[in-house]
Amino acid sequence: MSIDFTPIYQRAIRRNGTPEALELRLLDPLPRAQIQRLEDHRYLAMMAKVVFQAGFVWRVIEKKWPAFEKAFLGFDADKLLLLSPEQIEAIGKNKDIVRNHQKINSVFANALYIYDQQQEYGSFASMVANWPHEDFVGLCLHLKKHGSRLGGMSGPRMLRYMGIDAYMLTSDVSMCLRDAGLDIAETPTSQRDLRKVQALFNDWHQQTGYSFTRLSRICACSIGSNYAQQN
Secondary structure, eight states: OOOOSHHHHHHHHHHHSSHHHHHTTOOOOOOHHHHHHSOHHHHHHHHHHHHHHTTSOHHHHHHHHHHHHHHTGGGOHHHHHTOOHHHHHHHHTOTTSOOOHHHHHHHHHHHHHHHHHHHHHSSHHHHHHTSOGGGHHHHHHHHHHHSSSOTTTHHHHHHHHTTOOOOOOOHHHHHHHHHHTOOOOSSOOSHHHHHHHHHHHHHHHHHHOOOHHHHHHHHHHTOSTTHHHHO
């Protein structure tokens, strides 16, 4: 069953006043060639940032971020993987960063994840840039399976922040999909539901020519706490 995206787009315009006002809230991904040129240490840095932000006050992480960059050697995977246990322990005692040992350990696990992809694809950026566009869910599942603490919203958020074409299943986006008629759970986590979501975004991409990022943002802008008053 194909679901027409037009009513969702029109509702988003109504809720934001004008097409121009809606446009100010939308994003577009980076070109694939530019994504492929991104340095792998920036991917590891963003992985670390979303992991440390999860369940924490984001502005605190932002304020401390220069100290994170210094403590983790610019998030160079090769350098991090050569650190001794004593050096890793010293990072865990660094008062300039958030001393959550599980999250600190995830940085080293994700450094190894990036290193492994470099051996297979030449760079982590190359793997991401050349992943089939119509299988974004597969990329997210790869991050969840092989990375550390990159399941849920963390993996898609990292990809979005790096400029990859990414939809994000926030509560508003999931509500929009269900309101449009997609039969998924309120919080879609099963592979069955995630594949349904992917198929719908693929269909909407074909209908509109819009990126997943743009489609996702329009969905989020079309519904929410004030939906009943403005529908």
